[in-house]
Amino acid sequence: MVKISVKNYNQVDLTNSLLVIGIYEDNNDLGYLNNLTPLDLQEKINDMIITIPEVPKKFGKNLLFLYKGDNDKYIRILLLGLGKYNELDHNKIRQLGGIISTKAKELQSENIVVSNFYKTTIKNVETIVEGLSLSLYEFNKYKSNGEIKSNFFDSCNVDIIIFDESNQLELEQIIKKTLIIVQSVCYARDLANSPPNILTPAEVANSALSLEDTDKIKVKILDKYQMENLGLNGIISVGKGSENPPKLIIMEHNQGAPGDKPIMLVGKAVTFDTGGISIKPSEKMDEMKFDKSGGCNILGIFKALSMLNIPLNIVGIVPSVENMPSSSAYRPGDILKMYNGKTVEVLNTDAEGRLILADALSYGLERYSPKCIIDFATLTGACIIALGANVAGIIGNNDDFIQKIIHSSVETGEKIWQLPLFDEYYDLIKSNVANIKNIGGRTGGAITAAAFLSHFVDDVPWAHLDIAGTAWTQDGTIEKSYNPKGATGFGIRMIVKLLESNIL
Numbered sequence: 001m002v003k004i005s006v007k008n009y010n011q012v013d014l015t016n017s018l019l020v021i022g023i024y025e026d027n028n029d030l031g032y033l034n035n036l037t038p039l040d041l042q043e044k045i046n047d048m049i050i051t052i053p054e055v056p057k058k059f060g061k062n063l064l065f066l067y068k069g070d071n072d073k074y075i076r077i078l079l080l081g082l083g084k085y086n087e088l089d090h091n092k093i094r095q096l097g098g099i100i101s102t103k104a105k106e107l108q109s110e111n112i113v114v115s116n117f118y119k120t121t122i123k124n125v126e127t128i129v130e131g132l133s134l135s136l137y138e139f140n141k142y143k144s145n146g147e148i149k150s151n152f153f154d155s156c157n158v159d160i161i162i163f164d165e166s167n168q169l170e171l172e173q174i175i176k177k178t179l180i181i182v183q184s185v186c187y188a189r190d191l192a193n194s195p196p197n198i199l200t201p202a203e204v205a206n207s208a209l210s211l212e213d214t215d216k217i218k219v220k221i222l223d224k225y226q227m228e229n230l231g232l233n234g235i236i237s238v239g240k241g242s243e244n245p246p247k248l249i250i251m252e253h254n255q256g257a258p259g260d261k262p263i264m265l266v267g268k269a270v271t272f273d274t275g276g277i278s279i280k281p282s283e284k285m286d287e288m289k290f291d292k293s294g295g296c297n298i299l300g301i302f303k304a305l306s307m308l309n310i311p312l313n314i315v316g317i318v319p320s321v322e323n324m325p326s327s328s329a330y331r332p333g334d335i336l337k338m339y340n341g342k343t344v345e346v347l348n349t350d351a352e353g354r355l356i357l358a359d360a361l362s363y364g365l366e367r368y369s370p371k372c373i374i375d376f377a378t379l380t381g382a383c384i385i386a387l388g389a390n391v392a393g394i395i396g397n398n399d400d401f402i403q404k405i406i407h408s409s410v411e412t413g414e415k416i417w418q419l420p421l422f423d424e425y426y427d428l429i430k431s432n433v434a435n436i437k438n439i440g441g442r443t444g445g446a447i448t449a450a451a452f453l454s455h456f457v458d459d460v461p462w463a464h465l466d467i468a469g470t471a472w473t474q475d476g477t478i479e480k481s482y483n484p485k486g487a488t489g490f491g492i493r494m495i496v497k498l499l500e501s502n503i504l
Contacts, residue, residue, distance in 0.1 A: 001183060002101075002133050002156040006125070006171045009035050012159045015073045018109035020080055020100050021045060022117030025057040027085040032116050035163065041067060045079070059083030059092065060099055060481075064107070078103060082117060090127045091413045093118055097131020098481025105136065105152045112158045120162050126174050127413075130493070132158055133182040134482035139193040153186075180307045181496050185489035188300030192293045192472065192487035196272035201239070201320035204269050204292065205247040208299055208318065216255060217306050222248040232363060233336050234344070234355035239321035241276055241329025248360065249295075249318040253305045256313035263312060263504055264370035265495070266360050268353045268377035269295025269320035276323045276349030277331050291353070293471035293487060294376035295320055300492045301499075310499050317364045319356035323349070335434050339363050340456055343434035351438045353379050354452045361456040372401055372461040372504055375453070376491060377468075382445025384469040389476035391415045392490065395450035396463035401504070405463055408498040414490055416465065425451045467491060 021033065028049055033042040044067065048055050056063050061081035066074045080096065082088055104112050114132075118124050136153040160175075162168065191199060191207060199207075205221045212219040224245040227236055232248065239246030249269075256262070270291040274280060280288070295318040302316050330336075334346040336355070340362035344355065357375055364370065383393045394416045396402050402418055409416045428440035428448050436455060440448030450464045469476075470490040473483060498504065 004158045004175050006162050007159045012113050014075045017111040017113045018076050018104050019113045020078045021115050022080045022082045024082045024085045056081035094127040094131040097128040098135030101132045101135040110155050114160050116161045126178050129178045131482045137186050184300045184304035185492050187303050188296040188489045189487040191296040196289045200244040201247045204320040208249045213306050218252040220250040232339050232359045234338050234359035235319045237330040238352040241324040241326040242322035244322045246321040251302050251316040253314040255311050260313050261371035262315045264364050264373045265298050265316045266375040267295035267298035267318050269318050271322050273323045277325050278348045278350040290472045291378050293378050297376045304496050315368050317360045319360040323352045345431040345434040345437040348439045353377050358456040374463050376465050378471050379466045380446045380449050383466040389469040390478050391417050392470045393419050393466040395419045398461035401461040402463050409494045412493040414494045
């Protein structure tokens with residue numbers, strides 16, 4: 001894991017590092033370099049700003065040059081464009097952190113010194129650390145050794161410069177916590193990026209078991225036969241077509257007061273989704289390995305919980321299946337009796353995520369009596385049509401609860417947008433032969449899917465996050481330096497921050 005520290009200029013060796021100096025588009029004040037040795041460097045950069053047109057000022061642009069110091073030693077300096085002074089917000093600082101790391105990786109400079117071109121507040125340091133570390137993630141597990149240049153994520157060392165050492169301990173603590181969360185995001189990315197022939201439902205369950213800790217995390221796995229006996233027919237039906245049997249993963253984090261109702265987190269983990277009998281087109285079907293991203297997020301959150309001290313009772317439930325067509329697969333026209341007793345008419349076997357989530361939600365509701373519920377799912381292409389590939393949809397039954405999640409998403413730069421859940425949407429999923437049907441037609445598909453799920457949460461405050469557009473980089477995804485190609489782990493930082501706030 002990348003090592004990040006806070007230091008003053010006197011504690012770093014500039015001759016063996018890449019020194020990053022930020023330049024604003026509309027502010028040439030380089031006063032933050034006053035304590036930098038050699039002392040004439042600030043003057044030299046000021047001259048460059050005036051005389052050299054190529055010096056970057058636009059946001060994200062950069063230029064490398066060599067500075068010849070004492071004893072003919074050279075310092076590598078990366079000039080980094082910061083854009084306009086008053087527009088440097090947390091999202092841009094996070095993006096700059098990623099640009100710095102990716103440039104250093106390109107240069108194979110394992111030691112980075114980041115000058116304090118921004119105010120070294122707790123929040124600013126947190127966001128630049130996120131960018132610096134998240135951007136170095138690589139999924140190269142299945143490449144031959146000859147194709148892997150180096151494990152830069154583990155060898156990189158970053159020194160963040162500070163002037164005032166009075167809050168150094170607090171800054172070091174926030175860096176440590178941030179790196180724990182980044183590690184958890186990368187763990188979830190690894191799971192979501194893993195191929196379906198490797199990460200079967202059983203392997204998702206094994207990964208959850210690896211998180212078990214006698215002090216913090218308890219894990220229980222329900223197999224196919226246990227689920228059949230319990231009446232979890234939604235999960236069983238979706239998994240019937242595959243030779244890889246379904247699993248229901250249950251994780252408990254009991255660090256709150258005894259008797260306190262838990263917060264319940266639920267995630268869809270379809271390890272591969274062909275669509276079943278209602279088979280998908282072949283184009284881009286390979287991306288359906290990412291249909292497990294919601295469940296991977298829950299495992300990522302619990303990995304963070306295993307290393308953080310969050311005094312809450314939290315339960316995580318992940319139904320994991322593979323949706324395949326075969327002679328044993330469930331069919332359009334089937335009627336399923338769900339765990340809570342409601343019947344569902346199946347009109348499309350590619351609307352499978354809501355079926356496994358419905359059973360997981362109602363099982364968790366009965367078993368744990370949670371005080372609130374959040375579910376993650378790559379649920380509908382309709383959400384991508386509505387909001388694009390950079391914003392997740394949030395829908396639920398309690399506006400105050402939803403606003404708390406939205407506030408947390410603003411803090412982490414993970415964009416979500418609330419969609420309505422009006423009464424008329426429920427009419428679209430009424431069935432003539434069962435209580436409800438599993439699709440509501442072409443219009444409002446993301447919302448009718450949420451309307452379906454709402455039948456399984458009663459009146460407990462509940463929020464559904466449709467991350468179909470944001471769980472991995474795809475057509476229409478805006479490039480972010482800290483989101484390498486593939487799974488993003490979208491939403492993990494947001495939920496961990498929400499849990500840390502203890503406002504639910």
